[in-house]
Amino acid sequence: MRILVANVNTTETMTEGIAEAARAVASAGTEIVPITPAFGAESCEGNFESYLAAIAVMDAVVRYDGQYDAVIQAGYGEHGREGLQELLTVPVVDITEAAASTAMYLGRSYSVVTTLDRAVPLIEDRLILAGLHDRCASVRSSGMSVLELESEPERAIEAIVAEAQLAVDVDRAEVIVLGCGGMAELKDRVVERCGVPVVDGVQAAVAVAEGLVNLGLSTSKVRTYAPPRPKRVTGFPSR
Amino acid sequence: MRILVANVNTTETMTEGIAEAARAVASAGTEIVPITPAFGAESCEGNFESYLAAIAVMDAVVRYDGQYDAVIQAGYGEHGREGLQELLTVPVVDITEAAASTAMYLGRSYSVVTTLDRAVPLIEDRLILAGLHDRCASVRSSGMSVLELESEPERAIEAIVAEAQLAVDVDRAEVIVLGCGGMAELKDRVVERCGVPVVDGVQAAVAVAEGLVNLGLSTSKVRTYAPPRPKRVTGFPSR
Amino acid sequence: MRILVANVNTTETMTEGIAEAARAVASAGTEIVPITPAFGAESCEGNFESYLAAIAVMDAVVRYDGQYDAVIQAGYGEHGREGLQELLTVPVVDITEAAASTAMYLGRSYSVVTTLDRAVPLIEDRLILAGLHDRCASVRSSGMSVLELESEPERAIEAIVAEAQLAVDVDRAEVIVLGCGGMAELKDRVVERCGVPVVDGVQAAVAVAEGLVNLGLSTSKVRTYAPPRPKRVTGFPSR
Amino acid sequence: MRILVANVNTTETMTEGIAEAARAVASAGTEIVPITPAFGAESCEGNFESYLAAIAVMDAVVRYDGQYDAVIQAGYGEHGREGLQELLTVPVVDITEAAASTAMYLGRSYSVVTTLDRAVPLIEDRLILAGLHDRCASVRSSGMSVLELESEPERAIEAIVAEAQLAVDVDRAEVIVLGCGGMAELKDRVVERCGVPVVDGVQAAVAVAEGLVNLGLSTSKVRTYAPPRPKRVTGFPSR
Amino acid sequence: MRILVANVNTTETMTEGIAEAARAVASAGTEIVPITPAFGAESCEGNFESYLAAIAVMDAVVRYDGQYDAVIQAGYGEHGREGLQELLTVPVVDITEAAASTAMYLGRSYSVVTTLDRAVPLIEDRLILAGLHDRCASVRSSGMSVLELESEPERAIEAIVAEAQLAVDVDRAEVIVLGCGGMAELKDRVVERCGVPVVDGVQAAVAVAEGLVNLGLSTSKVRTYAPPRPKRVTGFPSR
Amino acid sequence: MRILVANVNTTETMTEGIAEAARAVASAGTEIVPITPAFGAESCEGNFESYLAAIAVMDAVVRYDGQYDAVIQAGYGEHGREGLQELLTVPVVDITEAAASTAMYLGRSYSVVTTLDRAVPLIEDRLILAGLHDRCASVRSSGMSVLELESEPERAIEAIVAEAQLAVDVDRAEVIVLGCGGMAELKDRVVERCGVPVVDGVQAAVAVAEGLVNLGLSTSKVRTYAPPRPKRVTGFPSR
Missing domain, CATH: 3.40.50.12500 (Rossmann fold)
Incomplete structure (x- = not known):
């Protein structure tokens, strides 16, 4: 496929x-x-x-x-x-959703460790709308921007491990989700340091x-995700 | 102003x-x-x-x-x-939010009457994220598209009144919110027919x-709604 | 009016x-x-x-x-x-409700800073019943009684600012609500010190x-807030 | 005692x-x-x-x-x-609370059958504040006023049984709570007709x-229910 | 009886x-x-x-x-x-349920102090399913195993008192529930030390x-707790 | 594997x-x-x-x-x-959980159609504890026992399709979950009749x-699912 x-x-x-x-x-x-x-x-x-x-x-x-x-x-x-x-x-x-629902198979609660503080509310909102927030112990930020994850990997690991450990100890998370598209390569390092399963979203x-x-399953088309109705649309580049 | x-x-x-x-x-x-x-x-x-x-x-x-x-x-x-x-x-x-929070001053619960069935989930999601969903008795659709509201006002009124009445009788709404930007002129008709306060969002x-x-109040800038960080952005027309 | x-x-x-x-x-x-x-x-x-x-x-x-x-x-x-x-x-x-719903337009979550610790549960209960509690980050007490707010304004400001700052930093509030009828004159001082919007309830x-x-809107009379039924009532002074 | x-x-x-x-x-x-x-x-x-x-x-x-x-x-x-x-x-x-928490020992969910429609929101609010609403399947009104319960007992029984049966069949209640101080004598009749446990609040x-x-237990005095602070109070008859 | x-x-x-x-x-x-x-x-x-x-x-x-x-x-x-x-x-x-619903009559919120950390999720789950979790301020573990409660009563008391006090001060509990079948004899000691009502589950x-x-009330038999249907069952010792 | x-x-x-x-x-x-x-x-x-x-x-x-x-x-x-x-x-x-989390990728809400009415509460409880209940529109019973599913497949299909259709039309489900281990072979028939994705749990x-x-992921062992502590256990057949 x-x-x-x-x-x-x-x-x-x-x-x-x-x-x-x-x-x-x-x-x-x-x-x-x-x-x-x-x-x-x-x-x-x-x-x-x-x-x-x-x-x-x-x-x-x-x-x-x-x-x-x-x-x-x-x-x-x-x-x-x-x-x-x-x-x-x-x-x-x-x-976001794949990581959360995967984490929920692995422990009673999970925490997300993401980049900047301002990303936290967006993540919480997506988890709430997806119906996957009940078992979310916390969403924590490492303080690293998306681009710094790439440019300063060692500092990123330290910051992420520190928050992940707080999530496990204080927020009672049993699984850590890496809350950014570009964190996959940090995964093993966090597992090794924190001793809990770590889920990369991608x-x-x-x-x-x-x-x-x-x-053989795909999106239901009966209501929310029915195709757009035929109408005049401008400004969407690919149309 | x-x-x-x-x-x-x-x-x-x-x-x-x-x-x-x-x-x-x-x-x-x-x-x-x-x-x-x-x-x-x-x-x-x-x-x-x-x-x-x-x-x-x-x-x-x-x-x-x-x-x-x-x-x-x-x-x-x-x-x-x-x-x-x-x-x-x-x-x-x-x-969406102004109508809901206004309705909440007027009765213990409110219902939204909107256009097509497929608009219902979007409205519910916005109310949930805004923290204004607890007192929402229901979001009901009239089955009328946005453009039909304009082209067929009489049929629209009948459809909206019917759903509003069900909201009051069955869902126990005490206030009706008109769930579309273009419904304001229908407001008095619904009030007259249903006997409850009707709120137009605009x-x-x-x-x-x-x-x-x-x-003298405006948006807090400390976290969620801080200005975008300086970075390379393309494709947003007005930049 | x-x-x-x-x-x-x-x-x-x-x-x-x-x-x-x-x-x-x-x-x-x-x-x-x-x-x-x-x-x-x-x-x-x-x-x-x-x-x-x-x-x-x-x-x-x-x-x-x-x-x-x-x-x-x-x-x-x-x-x-x-x-x-x-x-x-x-x-x-x-x-209580006006302050909360106003605060919700200004930030993703708000905290209330009130007087004594024993006022906290009453405030939480009112917000829950009003359906305005979802976006409440916390209700914090300054430890000052209502009358001390008047008699010791400087100490009150320090106590309120301290709690407001904890609300922003720890509870992730983005807006502060002053949780007492007599706090309006403290508002500007708190804004200046905490850097977030501050809402006075009155x-x-x-x-x-x-x-x-x-x-042109007023209370719905269809159910919860219908007028009292005619009956014998004693002891209400104004009757 | x-x-x-x-x-x-x-x-x-x-x-x-x-x-x-x-x-x-x-x-x-x-x-x-x-x-x-x-x-x-x-x-x-x-x-x-x-x-x-x-x-x-x-x-x-x-x-x-x-x-x-x-x-x-x-x-x-x-x-x-x-x-x-x-x-x-x-x-x-x-x-209200005693009936609800008693009912929760008897079945997975309970419904309250009360007097007038306007009593429903007050009951729901009390159950929410008491933390006893999660297992409440519904609060239904019989349409009978408090005084009619006394003056028309037979009609009251029919109205209450009808709502209780709907609560069991439609709302999936497994226990019925009689939602009025004066309903105790109707209890056996409802049990007999509906076949589920019926709880009288008194x-x-x-x-x-x-x-x-x-x-040997009584109310905690550490915060919410501490005695009123000493202060000037007028108009409370017994003071 | x-x-x-x-x-x-x-x-x-x-x-x-x-x-x-x-x-x-x-x-x-x-x-x-x-x-x-x-x-x-x-x-x-x-x-x-x-x-x-x-x-x-x-x-x-x-x-x-x-x-x-x-x-x-x-x-x-x-x-x-x-x-x-x-x-x-x-x-x-x-x-678990008797203690929680009893505690809810005594204060606005209660905390459970239990044995090992791993018992916390089981207790929370039972309270959630019973519909008694809303007023639960926290479930805290003393770190003592069930058997240590018996063998080291003095250390147990200190550990329990410490957590109970944190529950009252930090989690805002007004009542303490002893979260283990074998803790009843510790009750008076905790009351004396913490100054709040203490509920033993048994x-x-x-x-x-x-x-x-x-x-004269017992379990409803209409749905969830109906008797098992007649069928072949093996391995249940008492059958 | x-x-x-x-x-x-x-x-x-x-x-x-x-x-x-x-x-x-x-x-x-x-x-x-x-x-x-x-x-x-x-x-x-x-x-x-x-x-x-x-x-x-x-x-x-x-x-x-x-x-x-x-x-x-x-x-x-x-x-x-x-x-x-x-x-x-x-x-x-x-x-139960796999079916629910799979369904949540396919539509905004799902309903479970199960066997007997008495199975409904067990399913709801499992979904609540798993944190997968928010997007559950309903759990409906077909009235068929587990064994009847095998012995009367045609009647089972009709009963299941009828409830599935009500779930879609009335409860606003967009996906149907077959709520029994033995229903997989009925899946295509329900898809064909109801026009929405149907998920078999197995x-x-x-x-x-x-x-x-x-x-490469497995259960977290830090708290809830840590191995049983070494102790005397009798009566578990395989020990």
Whole structure:
């Protein structure tokens, strides 16, 4: 099967990192096709950038000229998954949700460790809307920006481990979710230091997407995610 | 004071209707400035269209060349208010939220009567995220599309009154909220037929916006709605 | 328009302070009429005193011999608003609720800083019943009694600022609500020290009441707030 | 032990009915002392009357000149229990709460069948504040006023049985709570007709009060129910 | 009346301690009959042991050859109460639930202080399912195992008092529940040290069971707790 | 990989049906090993039978003499998953939870259609504890017993389709979950008749288990699911 994995920002090196993380867990017969939006922000750290990413990801996916079996939206806590579900007939998996529902199989509660403090509310909102917030012990920020994760990996690990440990000890999390599309390579380091399962959203989403395709399941079209009604629309680049 | 009232779709006649509704309740010293997005859908009835509207409204407001004291986003159940709050320093009022919080002063529970069935989940999600869902008895759809509200007003009234009455009798609502930007002129008819207070979102938002300006209050900038960080952004028309 | 602003305790100087706060934000055409209950406690700090205040406020308002367009109950976290809504046809605004719903327009979550620790549960209960608790980050007490707020303003400010800062830093509040009828004059000092919007309940209630009157809206009479049924009632002073 | 059972209205025949219901289940060594408030409404069916009852019950209990071991507030869905808890050192049991927590031992969910439609919100509010609403399947009204329960017992039984049966069949209640102080004598008839356990609040409260006294437990005084602070209070009749 | 009090573990000395605690509060006419399961773990501290206890308690109760009026399951946070309710026609009282609902009459919120950290989630789950979690301020562990409570009573008291005090000061609990079947004798010491009411589950359950029997109430058989359907069952020892 | 799929009842033909359903979706390299408990009920339809199944499944899995990579507990709404997680180091997947979290990727809300009415509360409880209940529109019973599903497949389909359709139309479900271990073969028929995605729990669990194994993830051992402490345990057959 072929899975499109859409980065939410315009930084190509992050797209590559995401693709690498996805391929590391994909099954033998699964092809990972990374996509970078044609416009948007170089990193998504707030609502304005996230709303723009929502449109940019829809644009990039609709533009993609080829067959595919599932789409992963590889931004943590970002807007847009519902729009993709309206536009497509294949399953759409958001990494925020895939990570949370995967973590819930592994322990009684999970915490998310993300980048900047301002990302916390966006993540909480997505988890609430997805109905996956009940077992969320906390969403904690490491204070590192998305781009600093790439440029300062050692400092990032220390900051993430420190918050993960507080999540386990104080918030009573039993599983840690890495709350950013570009954190997969830090995963083993956090496992080693904290002694609890650590879930990377991109990788969890690959497993979920493969599962849905194997089960022959896709988005319900009866109400919320019915296709857009025919009407005059301007300004959506790919139309 | 000057209040920008942004329609979320590209239909100019609806912008005019919204402006008219706003002006009908605005205080003497308040100037209502209607804005129509430069792109998007002719009506918003789903997530794809709503996400596009989010960007289009931000674009239209940022492009607006003049002073203003508050912004109203005049789409019911639409995405985007959080982005405006990041970009602006003046208060931003979403009509979904203004209508709900106004209704909560008038009765123990309220119901929303909206257009199509597919709009219901979007409205519920916005009310949940805004923390205004506890006293929502129900969100009911009249089965009328946004554009049919304009073209078939008599049929619309009958459909809305029927659902409003069920909301009062079955769902135990004590107040009805009209769940669409273009319903203000139907308000008196529903009041007369159902015997409960009826709240129009645009008009409620004008009162709320005037109140916030009079109180000298605006959006907190400490975390969620801090301005976007300086970074490379492409594809947002007004930048 | 004329708005009755009812203090909940019998301390005239507090009634004056409340009236002053209300007048500071009232629109040009709005007359603020302060009312002091004829009986009750000199300050309300608990359920017994608050229940007595509920009756005393209803009594004072019903006794008021004149026209008015709205009533504000100016006690933070007090009982009684529902009774006023049954007895009156004009809108009734409780300052606890007005402050909370105003704060929710300004940030993703708010905290209340109130007087004594024992006031906290009353406030939480009112917010829960009003359906405005979801976005409440915390209710914190300054440890100052209602009367100490008046007699020791400098110590009060320090205590309130300290709790407000903890609310922002630890509880992740983005807006502070002053949880007492007599705190309005402290508002600017807290804003200056904490850097977040600060909402005074009395002032918020004035804006809300003006808005409701401007919109032509008042309490629904279909169920919860229908007028009392005709029956024998003794011991209510104003009957 | 001696238990004061306070009616919330001024109708002596209802006080007698309540006392009779209480005595029917009281243990051998328990003396039931009924109290009728010196003022208030002849029946409580709304917030105004209920707030007045809150003060009237506190007044009547404080005036009571004798020893007692516990107090039962025998009004369903009424205000005031928290005030009694502040004023007294013996346990205070509200029949709304006693009935609910008793019902929760008997089935997975319970419904309340009460008098008029307007009583429903008051009952729901009390259950929410008491933390006993999660397992409440519904609160249904029979359409009978408090006084009609006494004057038209046969019609009352039919109306109550009809709602109880709907609660079991439609709302999935497994236990029925009679939601009024004066319904105890109807209990057996409803049991016989509906085939589920039926809980009378007054009787449940007697068992709870006896239990608390036997366990040597009473109200915590550390925060919410600490005694009123010493201060000037006027207008409370018994002071 | 006769009440069976079933220990959940196989340690006879704990059964005796439980019986002693029960007898200390039982009414004159109440006979307490302690039961020790024929199999299971010497102490229950986790799900495996708790599920085994569920079967072992059902087995022991069903084997009991005699009349009885109620059953108490004397394990804190354990599985199984629902099964007993299906098998029996007399009331079944779980000490976790009896303690919580008793505590809720005494203060606005309660905390549970239990044994090991791993017991916390089981207790929370039972409270959530019973609909008694809303007013639970926290469940705290003393770090003492069930058996250490018996072998090191002084250290246990210090550990429990320390957590109880944190519950009152930090979590705002107003009542403490002792979260283990074998803690009753520590109760007075905790009361004395912390100054708040302390509820022992076994003793609370005795009062609740006596109350239900006195009221003539027992488990509803209409749905959840209907008797098992006739079918082939093997491996349940007592069949 | 090898996945143990444990039936919860002792009916071998149901074990075979479950295995067949599992194999129909398992990946090429996945071996499905079905297990039937050595004791218990021929079908699980209530708490007593479910608690017995919990022990019987743990027994059967622990007795299994061979390597395996994951375990699926193939009973819908049954007790026991937490115990398996304590005893094992490989991932454990409950079909109730797998079906729900899978359904949540496909639509905004899902309904479960199960067997007898008495199974509904067990399913709701499991979903609540798993934190997967927020997006559950309803749990509906078809009125068919577990064994009737096998013996009367045509009547079963009609009953299930009727409830599924009500779930979609009335409860606003967008996805249907088949709430029983033995319903997989009915899936296509329900899809065809109702036009929404239909999820079988066993098949969903296979996909989830494969995903967890591929991701190298398993149960966290830090608190809730730590191994049982060393102690004397009797009566657990496999020890």
